[in-house]
Amino acid sequence: KQEVTQIPAALSVPEGENLVLNCSFTDSAIYNLQWFRQDPGKGLTSLLLIQSSQREQTSGRLNASLDKSSGRSTLYIAASQPGDSATYLCAGDYGGSQGNLIFGKGTKLSVKP
Amino acid sequence: GAGVSQSPRYKVTKRGQDVALRCDPISGHVSLYWYRQALGQGPEFLTYFNYEAQQDKSGLPNDRFSAERPEGSISTLTIQRTEQRDSAMYRCASSLGGQGPYNEQFFGPGTRLTVL
Numbered sequence: 001k002q003e004v005t006q007i008p009a010a011l012s013v014p015e016g017e018n019l020v021l022n023c024s025f026t027d028s029a030i031y032n033l034q035w036f037r038q039d040p041g042k043g044l045t046s047l048l049l050i051q052s053s054q055r056e057q058t059s060g061r062l063n064a065s066l067d068k069s070s071g072r073s074t075l076y077i078a079a080s081q082p083g084d085s086a087t088y089l090c091a092g093d094y095g096g097s098q099g100n101l102i103f104g105k106g107t108k109l110s111v112k113p
Numbered sequence: 114g115a116g117v118s119q120s121p122r123y124k125v126t127k128r129g130q131d132v133a134l135r136c137d138p139i140s141g142h143v144s145l146y147w148y149r150q151a152l153g154q155g156p157e158f159l160t161y162f163n164y165e166a167q168q169d170k171s172g173l174p175n176d177r178f179s180a181e182r183p184e185g186s187i188s189t190l191t192i193q194r195t196e197q198r199d200s201a202m203y204r205c206a207s208s209l210g211g212q213g214p215y216n217e218q219f220f221g222p223g224t225r226l227t228v229l
Contacts, residue, residue, distance in 0.1 A: 004155070032216060043117075043204070044156070044220040089155050093216055100146060100172065101206075101218060103155025 002027040004092050006104035014112050017080050021107045023073040023090035031095035033066050033073050038087040038106065047088075048075070080111045115139060117221035119205050125227045126195055134190045134224045138207030145188050146206040146218060147180055156204050162188060163210060195228045202226075 003026045013019050023033070031052050036044040048057045050066040050073065057064050063076040073090055087108045091101035118137045126132050138145050144163050148156035158172040164185040173179070177195075182188040192199055202225050206218040 034217065036220070043222040044206075046217060046219060049217045091155070093218075095216070100148075100158035100161055100169065101156075103157070105153065105155050 002092065002094060002102050004090060004102050004104040006088075006090060006107050008107060009105065010108040010110070012110040012112060013080055015080060015082060017111075018076070018078050019080055019109070021075040021077070021088050021090075021109070023075070023104055025071050025073075025092045025102075027092075027094065028068045028071050029094060030066075030068060030092045032093040033064075034091045034093065034101065035062075035064050035073075035075050036089040036091065038089055044089065077109075080109075082111045082113050085109055085111050117205055117207050117219055119203075119221040119224050121224060122222060123225045123227075125229065127229050128195060128197060130195055131191065131193045132195055132226065134192075134203050134205075134226070136188045136190070136205030136207075136221060138186065138188070138205070139219060141209070142207035142219075143185075143210030144208045144216070144218075145182055146208075147188070147190050148204045148206065150202045150204055150223070159190070192226075195226075197228050200226055200228045 005024045034049045035047045048064040050057045061078040066073045087106040089106040091103040120135045146161040147159040150156040160170040162182040177193045180190045202223045204223045206220045208218045209215040
């Protein structure tokens with residue numbers, strides 16, 4: 001069974017810190033891995049998508065890496081800001097006839113001013 | 114209006130009633146997905162379409178749940194004879210389809226369903 005796990009479930013850091021969110025998946029036959037941000041009462045915002053042939057993607061202060069062999073992805077947030085406070089979800093796309101994403105439970109991030 | 118839209122945003126219904134949730138995907142997106150999300154959990158897959166064809170409905174919990182996308186654009190998720198356990202956030206997503214970056218999924222704001 002394909003499962004995605006995110007650790008830690010919650011994280012609180014002071015403003016300005018660099019931080020890493022972790023995502024692990026049980027099936028390495030992954031096509032894409034997508035990171036999302038979820039704000040209360042709002043939808044999921046796509047942050048980064050890493051294809052299986054890539055090792056990392058960057059967008060602004062965000063950098064996501066993918067290591068298929070170890071079944072891990074990390075989301076690095078540089079110079080965190082209070083506006084980064086949200087729940088971050090990772091999701092694996094196994095492609096083929098399985099069009100759906102398999103999500104982790106998320107990491108709730110709180111950045112204190 | 115470039116994003117995925119869903120309506121209603123909130124729906125409160127009584128047990129036993131039928132509900133219909135609507136999703137309007139990003140224009141030109143071939144694939145459309147329905148997910149359900151409980152509090153403190155990630156979204157869980159329900160079903161998905163390529164154009165008007167339902168490709169996979171393995172995530173639908175039981176036969177009270179059905180979905181359609183008759184013209185390959187707007188989709189409706191219908192829950193018949195609702196039960197309290199159906200209460201959740203229902204999320205819709207769309208993508209260009211295919212593999213690689215073309216399958217990046219974009220989500221709507223969701224419909225919060227409460228069954229009393």
